[in-house]
Amino acid sequence: MDRLKFDEHLCTTCQTSDCLVKCQFINLDRETAHREVMKIIKGGDSSVLRDCVTCYACEEYCQWGNHPFYLITERREEKGILTASRAITNQWINMCEPQGKYKVGEIKEKALSCCFIGDLRRLARGKLFEDVRSSYILGPEFFCEVVYLHFAKPSVIRERLPKVIENINQLGIEQLICMHDECYGSFTSLAPAYGIEVNFQPIHYFEYLFEKLRDLKSEIKPLNIKAAYQRPCSSRLSPDKYPFVKEIFGLIGVEMVNRKYQGENALCCGEVLRMVAGYEVANDIQRKNVEDMVQSGAEYGVFNCPYCQMALSEKVYKKGIKPIHIIDLCKMALGEE
Numbered sequence: 590m591d592r593l594k595f596d597e598h599l600c601t602t603c604q605t606s607d608c609l610v611k612c613q614f615i616n617l618d619r620e621t622a623h624r625e626v627m628k629i630i631k632g633g634d635s636s637v638l639r640d641c642v643t644c645y646a647c648e649e650y651c652q653w654g655n656h657p658f659y660l661i662t663e664r665r666e667e668k669g670i671l672t673a674s675r676a677i678t679n680q681w682i683n684m685c686e687p688q689g690k691y692k693v694g695e696i697k698e699k700a701l702s703c704c705f706i707g708d709l710r711r712l713a714r715g716k717l718f719e720d721v722r723s724s725y726i727l728g729p730e731f732f733c734e735v736v737y738l739h740f741a742k743p744s745v746i747r748e749r750l751p752k753v754i755e756n757i758n759q760l761g762i763e764q765l766i767c768m769h770d771e772c773y774g775s776f777t778s779l780a781p782a783y784g785i786e787v788n789f790q791p792i793h794y795f796e797y798l799f800e801k802l803r804d805l806k807s808e809i810k811p812l813n814i815k816a817a818y819q820r821p822c823s824s825r826l827s828p829d830k831y832p833f834v835k836e837i838f839g840l841i842g843v844e845m846v847n848r849k850y851q852g853e854n855a856l857c858c859g860e861v862l863r864m865v866a867g868y869e870v871a872n873d874i875q876r877k878n879v880e881d882m883v884q885s886g887a888e889y890g891v892f893n894c895p896y897c898q899m900a901l902s903e904k905v906y907k908k909g910i911k912p913i914h915i916i917d918l919c920k921m922a923l924g925e926e
């Protein structure tokens with residue numbers, strides 16, 4: 590806990606306690622929210638430590654740059670409050686442990702981080718990625734570790750993240766295009782919050798896509814479709830990148846439909862929550878998400894995170910909405926279906 594930069598004074602004087610007041614899973618009025626935050630800070634026993642479903646959203650709700658969710662996570666671990674069963678928690682810790690089985694391409698100063706998700710490498714094809722496709726990193730040695738927030742295991746993050754950053758540095762990478770929100774959030778939110786130095790420039794892939802699409806503007810055939818965007822939990826760690834969705838949609842002729850669950854009110858895909866909050870919570874989130882997409886009149890359901898896509902694709906497809914990753918949507922506009 591020592592290394593988490595959390596400003597207690599900010600919370601003492603905070604008039605909003607928005608971190609908990611806006612929480613979609615815990616129903617607290619402002620006064621109670623403030624009291625619970627102060628209890629958590631002091632290391633007391635707060636109901637939040639049991640009721641939080643690990644949606645990450647309070648990291649965005651706090652407008653002061655404090656880290657309420659990281660603090661909740663620290664306190665849970667200190668008190669031995671597991672979010673998932675011990676077996677599932679240990680399975681995740683072991684599954685992502687570096688074992689020397691990583692893949693590295695022909696590394697240049699600029700490289701793609703595919704984290705530990707092979708599907709991200711598949712997505713990085715075509716004109717949009719022709720300059721950088723061969724320069725990539727993939728595997729547990731480059732895993733961003735953010736998932737351990739869900740499992741209340743920040744000690745794993747503190748232990749492994751500096752080594753991941755060191756592995757990237759050793760390759761001489763100066764700019765790292767993060768193909769997943771979680772990686773970008775790890776290097777731009779989590780690492781600084783723990784005082785872990787990042788010596789390369791993380792670039793969110795939305796920014797990369799936006800620039801490339803602008804370069805390729807003359808080759809774009811506007812899609813003229815309506816699409817709903819599914820915002821993932823990890824995007825709460827980089828809310829400043831959300832406006833790029835609309836910008837990218839604008840460049841490829843996609844109308845972003847209005848949804849109830851969008852922007853700050855987004856609901857995650859629910860899949861990891863199945864393990865930490867239970868089936869009932871996860872099924873409810875997924876049902877609300879799918880119904881909301883249907884009501885929005887979207888023809889396409891656009892995903893940013895491959896896990897969200899895996900969790901919701903079949904469900905939206907059954908309702909007549911075509912699921913697609915935002916990168917594949919951009920390729921479609923370039924005639925690369």
Ligand code: SF4
Pocket residue numbers: 599600601603604605606607608609626650651652653654655656657
């Ligand atoms: S974490 Fe942020 S929103 Fe919550 S009480 Fe502290 S300063 Fe206020």
Ligand code: SF4
Pocket residue numbers: 608609611612613614615637640641642643644645646647648658661
């Ligand atoms: S992570 Fe989500 S569920 Fe947990 S306290 Fe923050 S907003 Fe609420």
